Amino acid sequence: MSESAAEATVALSSSHDRYEITTDDELAGFTEFVDRDGRRIFYHTEIGEEFGGRGLGRQLIDRALSDTRAAELRIVPVCPFVKKHLQRHHEFDDLVDAVTQDAIAAVRERTR
Template sequence: MDFEIVDNPEQKRYEANVAGAVARIEYIKAQDKIYLTHTEVPKELEGKGVGSELVAKVLADVDAQGLTLVPLCPFVALYLKRHPEWKRLVMKGINIE
């Protein structure tokens, strides 16, 4: 599924409009860190890979900004477990097994 993400700093979340529904990842930014706190995919988009694609696009943006990632959201942590190439963004001391 192909879609664009938008950083909505006023709402403190990344958003993706997919087939008229909005999937999102909420965050808190502090200095050079970004805490990804919650991922939400509308029911009608579940099971279509939207959540995983959303996380991948957000991680690419985090990387491009040079931010350190603190994955508080269980879905993001699971994605990192399955895609260890992104673990390089995670703050030292946080163990994702």
């Protein structure tokens, strides 16, 4: 992990239902979710272009998924970034549920 990633901070923003990662007090990215029926549905992740290549996305998603485990919720990876992360890092395999029409409907409801 690079020095920049080590200095990053990941925090839950309850007002936005998302995790945010900051570095040098600047928002570097976020991952958004909706909690529904014991599942945390991750539907959108962004890392600013100027922050790419520092491992910030991995740090952000690892924290979000670890908190999801601690909250005893299942993971539904609608977001392609989260899905790709889960395919590379198998420590959360036991928590992953398939994307269903109900999950898609929950995201649509949330993003209206």
